[in-house]
Amino acid sequence: MAKRKPERAPAGSVAHYEDGRYYDQAYRRRRHDVRFYVDLALRSGGPVLELGAGTGRVALAIAKAGVDVVGVEPMKPMLERAESRLARLPRGTRERVELRHGDIERLRLRRRFPLVIAPFNVWMHLYSREQIERGFATVRHHLLQDGRFAFDVLLPDPTSMARDPSRRYRGGEVPHPRGGVKYRYSEYFSYDPMTQIETTMMDFEHPTRKSESFCTPLTQRQFFPAELEALLHYNGFAVESHAGDFVGEPITSATESQVVVARLRPTREAARRSST
Numbered sequence: 001m002a003k004r005k006p007e008r009a010p011a012g013s014v015a016h017y018e019d020g021r022y023y024d025q026a027y028r029r030r031r032h033d034v035r036f037y038v039d040l041a042l043r044s045g046g047p048v049l050e051l052g053a054g055t056g057r058v059a060l061a062i063a064k065a066g067v068d069v070v071g072v073e074p075m076k077p078m079l080e081r082a083e084s085r086l087a088r089l090p091r092g093t094r095e096r097v098e099l100r101h102g103d104i105e106r107l108r109l110r111r112r113f114p115l116v117i118a119p120f121n122v123w124m125h126l127y128s129r130e131q132i133e134r135g136f137a138t139v140r141h142h143l144l145q146d147g148r149f150a151f152d153v154l155l156p157d158p159t160s161m162a163r164d165p166s167r168r169y170r171g172g173e174v175p176h177p178r179g180g181v182k183y184r185y186s187e188y189f190s191y192d193p194m195t196q197i198e199t200t201m202m203d204f205e206h207p208t209r210k211s212e213s214f215c216t217p218l219t220q221r222q223f224f225p226a227e228l229e230a231l232l233h234y235n236g237f238a239v240e241s242h243a244g245d246f247v248g249e250p251i252t253s254a255t256e257s258q259v260v261v262a263r264l265r266p267t268r269e270a271a272r273r274s275s276t
């Protein structure tokens with residue numbers, strides 16, 4: 001039987017990131033993770049490399065806390081939004097931030113960092129094993145030997161994975177950032193158990209004009225906790241902590257985000273050097 005290959009899922013990996021203003025409005029209440037990443041950044045002393053920096057939600061908070069940060073983001077609308085937010089900050093903060101256009105799978109800077117982060121489900125946009133391995137290779141390339149790699153991904157939710165893909169789940173009303181019209185929001189979910197990819201169709205219905213209604217797909221690779229630890233292990237990392245939230249609570253069936261801090265597994269050469 002032919003093996004089903006995970007698709008690169010172009011629409012579902014980009015559509016949600018076509019409008020930086022909308023992104024910032026949609027996630028304006030998400031603050032609980034920022035403190036966690038800022039604390040890690042302060043403890044590392046910086047500079048920090050953020051992979052998938054989006055609109056700068058975390059990178060700018062790190063800079064405001066006094067730590068240098070390089071933010072890498074492939075989506076131009078997100079990067080432009082980050083640049084315009086950065087431009088409004090005081091000069092001292094601005095000078096701590098470097099924003100770059102780039103992709104986790106290919107990034108090669110000639111620098112190493114004590115902390116590499118990928119906050120808020122960035123890793124869920126790496127769909128195939130090959131993509132995930134390229135992502136880990138990028139982290140290894142940029143991490144100092146005693147540095148840390150921190151990221152979070154959702155805990156797979158069996159209820160959501162078992163949902164009928166044809167069923168509409170109604171949400172509330174959401175204002176569009178341009179014009180302030182309130183759209184009726186609803187979602188459809190479909191999950192492919194072979195590729196572990198879940199697609200959420202986010203449906204925005206205009207209150208009066210059907211032609212202005214739109215639907216945004218969001219495609220996310222699900223990572224089961226033991227699988228995630230195995231992937232980290234076989235890609236050269238040791239898990240330092242794997243928690244069920246940003247304050248270190250354990251993973252339970254009620255967990256939303258898995259929060260991982262990993263280190264490089266010492267190579268034989270590094271182990272030999274440290275024992276002599």
Ligand SMILES: C[S@@+](CC[C@H](N)C(=O)[O-])C[C@H]1O[C@@H](n2cnc3c(N)ncnc32)[C@H](O)[C@@H]1O
Nearest residue numbers: 017052053054057074075103104119120122125
């Ligand atoms: C949910 S957002 C998180 C953004 C930011 N880290 C934050 O915490 O707000 C996921 C981000 O990952 C980015 N992304 C997706 N695939 C990527 C890739 N291959 N390389 C780098 N970033 C990627 C998206 O463009 C998007 O900005």
